[in-house]
Amino acid sequence: MIVVNTETIPGYQITEVKGLVQGNTIRAKHFGRDFAAGLKNIVGGELKGYTELLTEARRQAIERMMAQAQQLNANAIVNVRFTTSAVTQGAAELYAYGTAVNAESMGE
Amino acid sequence: MGELIGLGVTLLLIVIGLLSGRIQERRHFSRIEKREERFRGVTVTTLKTVPHSEQVVKATMVIGGAVIATDYFKGFVAGFKNLIGGEVKSYMTLMERARREAILRMIQQAVEWGATEIHNVRLETSNIRSSSTQRNQKYGVSVEVMAFGTAVVRGIKNESSGQ
Numbered sequence: 001m002i003v004v005n006t007e008t009i010p011g012y013q014i015t016e017v018k019g020l021v022q023g024n025t026i027r028a029k030h031f032g033r034d035f036a037a038g039l040k041n042i043v044g045g046e047l048k049g050y051t052e053l054l055t056e057a058r059r060q061a062i063e064r065m066m067a068q069a070q071q072l073n074a075n076a077i078v079n080v081r082f083t084t085s086a087v088t089q090g091a092a093e094l095y096a097y098g099t100a101v102n103a104e105s106m107g108e
Numbered sequence: 109m110g111e112l113i114g115l116g117v118t119l120l121l122i123v124i125g126l127l128s129g130r131i132q133e134r135r136h137f138s139r140i141e142k143r144e145e146r147f148r149g150v151t152v153t154t155l156k157t158v159p160h161s162e163q164v165v166k167a168t169m170v171i172g173g174a175v176i177a178t179d180y181f182k183g184f185v186a187g188f189k190n191l192i193g194g195e196v197k198s199y200m201t202l203m204e205r206a207r208r209e210a211i212l213r214m215i216q217q218a219v220e221w222g223a224t225e226i227h228n229v230r231l232e233t234s235n236i237r238s239s240s241t242q243r244n245q246k247y248g249v250s251v252e253v254m255a256f257g258t259a260v261v262r263g264i265k266n267e268s269s270g271q
Contacts, residue, residue, distance in 0.1 A: 002167060002168065003168065003169045004167050004168065004169050004258040005169050005228050005230065005256055005257060005258050006156065006157060006158060006167075006227060006228045006258045007156060007157065008157065008161070009167055010158040010161035010164035010167050010258075010260050011161060011162065011163070011164035011165055011166070011167065011260075012167075037177065037250065040177045040250075041177045041178065041179070041180070041183070041249075041250065042121055042124060042125055042179060042180045043124060043125060043128040043129065043132070043179055043180075044125065044128060044129035044132050044133065044177055044178055044179030044180075044182065045128075045129075045132040045136070045176070045177060045179075046136075046174060046175065046176050046177070046209070047175040047176070047177050047250055050175040050236065050250070050252070051173055051174055051175045051252075054173055054175065054252060054254075055171075055173050058171065058173070058254070080169055080256075081230075082232060082254065082256065083232075084232065084234045084252075084254075086234075086236075092234075092236070106162065
């Protein structure tokens with residue numbers, strides 16, 4: 001499946017628009033990681049644990065979005081967007097959405 | 109007596125934050141610059157549509173993210189700045205580091221995939237931990253920056269005819 005955040009897929013022609021697809025996940029922070037992050041806030045630097053956590057969570061949101069597109073028999077998702085929102089203290093929602101389409105290669 | 113100890117701890121944290129924050133920041137910037145030099149050949153744009161898209165044979169989305177924490181000293185300075193107003197320089201470098209790091213990770217992913225161009229790049233910033241910082245870290249702020257865009261690979265055959 002082709003996933004892009006441009007309005008069209010370069011080199012492809014969109015033949016059919018299937019509609020909005022979305023995927024989300026809500027993650028709570030891990031106590032140990034939170035503690036380590038608290039220490040990092042004194043010395044500064046990158047919070048590797050959080051970077052990993054968010055990357056992994058975002059991948060899951062994308063996967064759920066792709067699963068939805070597959071159900072619609074789409075072969076691509078265009079114009080993908082992300083939002084992140086803090087639901088409660090210590091939990092964040094990662095949301096990915098886009099338009100599922102069927103696309104054909106323009107190659108001769 | 110207890111107040112004195114509290115003050116001493118705060119001062120110690122500020123000194124630790126100042127020293128280690130400075131060192132980490134300098135190291136981080138030199139790492140960023142080195143990698144930016146390496147990826148100089150990669151075209152990164154914010155264009156919504158890919159120029160000469162008929163030459164493109166492959167496209168995919170690439171993502172890069174980074175979470176960077178401030179040190180205690182910077183947080184203290186920023187807190188102080190809140191009283192008098194003005195530009196908070198200590199947080200500006202924080203944002204810059206997070207953005208450049210996120211963009212570099214996105215480029216890295218694109219290069220590994222075989223692309224030399226990324227279009228329609230968007231950046232998203234979110235502030236994490238801001239609500240739970242009252243308890244033990246008065247001045248702790250961490251920012252998450254995420255960069256995403258569409259990496260494309262152009263066909264060799266078409267590239268020569270397009271020039």
